[in-house]
Amino acid sequence: xxxxxxxxxxxxxxxxxxxxxxxxxxxxxxxxxxxxxxxxxxxxxxxxxxxxxxxxxxxxxxxxxxxxxxxxxxxxxxxxxxxxxxxxxxxxxxxxxxxxxxxxxxxxxxxxxxxxxxxxxxxxxxxxxxxxxxxxxxxxxxxxxxxxxxxxxxxxxxxxxxxxxxxxxxxxxxxxxxxxxxxxxxxxxxxxxxx
Amino acid sequence: xxxxxxxxxxxxxxxxxxxxxxxxxxxxxxxxxxxxxxxxxxxxxxxxxxxxxxxxxxxxxxxxxxxxxxxxxxxxxxxxxxxxxxxxxxxxxxxxxxxx
Numbered sequence: 001x002x003x004x005x006x007x008x009x010x011x012x013x014x015x016x017x018x019x020x021x022x023x024x025x026x027x028x029x030x031x032x033x034x035x036x037x038x039x040x041x042x043x044x045x046x047x048x049x050x051x052x053x054x055x056x057x058x059x060x061x062x063x064x065x066x067x068x069x070x071x072x073x074x075x076x077x078x079x080x081x082x083x084x085x086x087x088x089x090x091x092x093x094x095x096x097x098x099x100x101x102x103x104x105x106x107x108x109x110x111x112x113x114x115x116x117x118x119x120x121x122x123x124x125x126x127x128x129x130x131x132x133x134x135x136x137x138x139x140x141x142x143x144x145x146x147x148x149x150x151x152x153x154x155x156x157x158x159x160x161x162x163x164x165x166x167x168x169x170x171x172x173x174x175x176x177x178x179x180x181x182x183x184x185x186x187x188x189x190x191x192x193x194x195x
Numbered sequence: 196x197x198x199x200x201x202x203x204x205x206x207x208x209x210x211x212x213x214x215x216x217x218x219x220x221x222x223x224x225x226x227x228x229x230x231x232x233x234x235x236x237x238x239x240x241x242x243x244x245x246x247x248x249x250x251x252x253x254x255x256x257x258x259x260x261x262x263x264x265x266x267x268x269x270x271x272x273x274x275x276x277x278x279x280x281x282x283x284x285x286x287x288x289x290x291x292x293x294x295x
Contacts, residue, residue: 063233066240067271134230144237 041070041189045182048195049078051111051123051138057195058141064191065148072185073145076155079195080164081106082138083154088168097163104162108139146172153177153185219278219289221253222246228257228285235261236268243274243292251277252290261286 042064046057057073065071075083084106092098116122127137136144146152153175159165166176175181186192225242227235235256242252254265262281265288269276278289 059233063236066233066237067268068240069271134234136234148237 041072041185042191043072043074043182043186043189043193045074045076045194046079046082047077048114049081049106049111050114051126052114053195054079054082054108054111054138055141057193058138058145060193061145061150062141062148065145065150069191070151071145071149072151072153072182072189074153074155074182074185076158080154080158080162080169081111082108082142083152083170083173084108084164084168085170086110088164092163094163101163106164106168108142109137111138142170142172151175151185153181155182218280218287219251219253219291221289222250223252225252225254227261228255230256231258232260232264236264239265239268239290240272243272243290246292248292248294250292252292254288254290256286256288257284259284259286261288265290 042061044057044061046054048054048057061071061073081104086107086109088101088106090098090101090105092101111123112120113122113126130137152170152173154166154169154173154177156176156178159169159176166173223242223246225238227238230238235254235258239252239254242254246252254261265279265286266276268274269290273293275291275293276288277291278287280287
């Protein structure tokens with residue numbers, strides 16, 4: 001007996017769909033006016049709470065704001081650490097969130113490095129090196145970005161998960177919002193980053 | 196005149212030592228020597244914002260990134276670069292403010 005060739009194995013013939021009904025007329029023309037917003041701006045999702053990544057995000061934000069571009073930074077998950085008050089309350093609304101607040105108190109001065117963290121020694125050395133090179137550290141960059149008009153949006157969903165309230169965040173936050181606000185801003189931006 | 200001179204270890208730029216007398220005369224000089232990206236651009240933008248249309252801003256920077264960033268900034272903001280000159284690792288750019 002000859003093994004069936006692969007082409008002969010059992011792929012059922014796809015029934016041809018019935019012809020579509022004859023179109024009543026030509027497809028409607030797309031609207032003439034282009035209603036999309038003018039794409040001129042920068043949107044940055046700050047997901048990471050790592051010192052080095054956040055530094056890069058703020059370099060881009062500050063550079064763009066200095067070049068006359070509207071900038072929106074959307075802080076979610078670990079990125080919320082950046083805009084958390086250094087002295088924010090460590091009491092959540094239940095024991096689990098309180099434990100979370102103690103384990104991850106947040107604050108732009110407390111961010112760990114992606115690499116070479118060495119239990120917190122790495123960021124201390126990095127801050128000293130950056131000081132020698134006159135680079136503003138993350139907490140100064142936050143102030144600089146705010147003074148240049150960068151829009152800060154805090155993600156309310158992850159705030160709830162992490163037990164953060166509006167009182168725990170820096171007063172520079174412009175809006176507390178969700179994905180629709182981010183998307184509305186991103187659709188009007190031609191630079192859109194996820195860091 | 197706004198003059199920001201943050202790094203006392205570097206000698207100040209000396210206008211008399213300019214080899215080319217045809218370089219523009221600035222209304223505002225921003226010394227970003229010793230500052231790294233993005234601070235030279237931030238200081239440049241602040242200075243250009245502070246002057247009137249038609250005035251000239253000179254930025255001095257030691258970060259070599261300015262060589263690419265100054266033209267890129269001018270293109271983005273549609274301002275005009277009217278001169279550039281490097282003296283060792285100190286780079287000068289002159290911008291004329293074309294619009295607010």
